[in-house]
Amino acid sequence: MGIGSLLVMLLIGAVAGWIAGKLVSGSGFGLIGNIVIGILGALVASLILPRLGFGPGGGILWGIIYSTLGAVILLVVVRVLKRA
Structure with missing residues (x-):
């Protein structure tokens, strides 16, 4: 993985986490x-969404959407577990 790929991954992660x-x-x-x-x-999205029929597309925008969906799932699960 090159430095450019790492920077794109960090950018997508930051935007998806913020959203x-x-x-x-x-x-x-x-x-x-x-x-x-x-x-x-x-990571969560790559484990769950393909089983639901949603495969990853190409491009940064799709990466942000995919990561955001996984992050929302992660945050909801953490919130439910904190209440239990």
Whole structure:
């Protein structure tokens, strides 16, 4: 993986984490928190969404959407577990 790929991955993670934070809790988690949430969201999405019939597309926009969906799922599960 080159430096360009790493920067794109961090950018997508930051944007996806920020969007998911806004959708689920109403605020972001800071730059590092957003990146971590976005990257973990991409992992969750790659495990769950293909089983539901949603495959990853190409491009940065689709990467942001895919990672955001996974991050929202992750944040909702964490919120439910915290209440239990």
